[in-house]
Amino acid sequence: MDVVVATEVEIQQQNSGGVPLPRPGGILHQFLLKDNAPDGLSFKFFRSQPQADNVFVTPRHRHSFQQVRWTESGAINYGPDQYIREGEIAYFPRGTYYGPQVKDSGVGALLQFGFGAEHQWGEPWDSYRAIVMKELGSRGRFERGLYVDVDPDTGEERERDSSLVVYTEQYKLHTGEEFIVPDPGYEAPVLMHPNAFEYQEVTKGKEVKHLGSFFNYPGPNADIHFSMVRLTDGGVYDFIDERAQVAWTTSAGLVVDEKTYPELTWLYSPRGESVSVSAETPLELYVIDLPRLD
Numbered sequence: 250m251d252v253v254v255a256t257e258v259e260i261q262q263q264n265s266g267g268v269p270l271p272r273p274g275g276i277l278h279q280f281l282l283k284d285n286a287p288d289g290l291s292f293k294f295f296r297s298q299p300q301a302d303n304v305f306v307t308p309r310h311r312h313s314f315q316q317v318r319w320t321e322s323g324a325i326n327y328g329p330d331q332y333i334r335e336g337e338i339a340y341f342p343r344g345t346y347y348g349p350q351v352k353d354s355g356v357g358a359l360l361q362f363g364f365g366a367e368h369q370w371g372e373p374w375d376s377y378r379a380i381v382m383k384e385l386g387s388r389g390r391f392e393r394g395l396y397v398d399v400d401p402d403t404g405e406e407r408e409r410d411s412s413l414v415v416y417t418e419q420y421k422l423h424t425g426e427e428f429i430v431p432d433p434g435y436e437a438p439v440l441m442h443p444n445a446f447e448y449q450e451v452t453k454g455k456e457v458k459h460l461g462s463f464f465n466y467p468g469p470n471a472d473i474h475f476s477m478v479r480l481t482d483g484g485v486y487d488f489i490d491e492r493a494q495v496a497w498t499t500s501a502g503l504v505v506d507e508k509t510y511p512e513l514t515w516l517y518s519p520r521g522e523s524v525s526v527s528a529e530t531p532l533e534l535y536v537i538d539l540p541r542l543d
Contacts, residue, residue, distance in 0.1 A: 250488070250524045252505055253281045255296050255513040262300065271382070271411035272394050274305035276352060282495060282517040285371045290539060292362030293370055294495060294515065296321070299353050307394045309348040310410040313430045314363030315465060315473065316341035317537060321499070321513075323355035327438065333357065338441045338475060338535070342465050343367065344433040349394075358515075360495065364466075364542060366420055366428070374419055381418040434465065443477055443535075454484020466542055474538040480528035486536075487525045488518035493539040502530035 258279040278297040285291045299305065309328075318325065318339045324332040327350045333339045341347060343363065362368055385391075389398025396411040413430065420428035441460050448456035460475040470492070478486050478496075488494050497515040504527045505516070518524055520541065526534075 250505065250519075250522060251282055251517040252510065253515045253517075254511060255279060255281060255515060256511070258296075271391055271396065271415050272305065272307060273392075274352070275300040275303035276305050281358070281515045283371075284493075284517065284519065286493065286519060288520060288541065288543070289364040290362065290493060290520075290541075291364070291368040291370055292360060292495075292539070294358065294360045294517075296356070296358045296513075297352075298356045305352040307348050307350050307412075308410060309346055310394075310412065311344055311346045311430060311433065312341070312361075312412070313343055313366075313416060313428070314361055314368040315343050316362075317360040317473075317475075318357060319497075319535065320355055320357040322357075325355035325357050326351050326353070331440075333440065336443060338443065338460065340439040340441070340461075340463060340473070340475070342433070342435045342439075342463060344431040345435045345438060346433060347438050358497070360537070362539060366423070369416055369419055373423060377419045377422050378415070381415055381422065385414065385418065431465075435463075439463065441475065446477070448477075448479055452484065454482040455480060455486060456484075466540060468542060470541045470543070472538075473540050476536045476538075478534040478536055479531070480526075480534070481531040483527065485525050485527045486534060488516075488523060489538075490521050490523040492541060493520045494518045494536060495539070496534050496536045498532050498534050500530075500532045502528050502532050503534075504529050 260277050276297045277300050278295045280295045282294040320333045320335050324334045328347050395408045396414040397408050400407045417428040446458040450456050456479040458477040462472045462474045464472045495517050501511045503510045509529050
């Protein structure tokens with residue numbers, strides 16, 4: 250199990266890795282958890298806050314991967330008059346449109362994940378980024394989160410989402426084939442209000458809120474599941490080996506391998522691993538069970 254305390258992770262600017270970005274504006278972020286797993290699951294989980302002098306904005310767009318956003322404090326915008334407020338979770342299924350968004354307030358965490366080329370992060374994708382950005386720059390321009398070039402079929406200027414154009418070009422460079430984003434199975438992101446759900450006791454000292462399960466792939470294990478767990482009176486939560494799971498807590502007292510952790514501790518239990526955690530003091534865990542495709 251990977252255990253990360255957010256307050257111990259360096260805060261970086263979004264583009265500090267030197268890889269060119271197609272979006273305007275900046276974000277201050279902390280990489281918390283990440284993996285490119287043997288079963289094809291690729292994810293990164295980071296904590297972020299706005300950069301006051303360089304606000305991050307995007308047009309209305311969609312992705313081939315899935316996202317989960319959680320607000321730690323304040324409110325985070327994801328569309329006109331649409332905000333994820335403190336303690337709330339929003340699920341962005343692959344292919345679902347959202348935005349335009351302006352990330353000018355709030356502190357929160359963002360999970361992005363997919364399988365294979367859906368989530369083009371890590372090698373070989375990072376090595377393609379500079380090549381693709383240079384080539385696109387020679388044929389058009391990036392502005393307002395869009396890529397503007399001339400449509401070869403019509404000879405007219407066109408505007409496309411810059412992030413999707415980069416994904417398409419990276420995929421073509423890697424495979425020689427066209428990149429396809431699936432049709433949206435959901436009309437909009439799903440915003441969850443955990444405080445509106447009630448806990449149910451599972452065993453002594455362990456209570457659970459089931460917030461929802463959502464399918465983006467076929468198969469009985471292909472859903473993403475959201476829940477909250479409350480541990481009291483020596484209660485124990487077992488991370489299952491059948492699924493990759495991520496979790497985090499906002500209060501101190503989480504115990505992992507006999508070590509007690511402070512507030513804002515994040516956990517990643519990879520598939521094939523089984524770990525039990527407990528609490529020194531009563532606390533809540535946000536838990537996400539990630540899909541598996543077999």
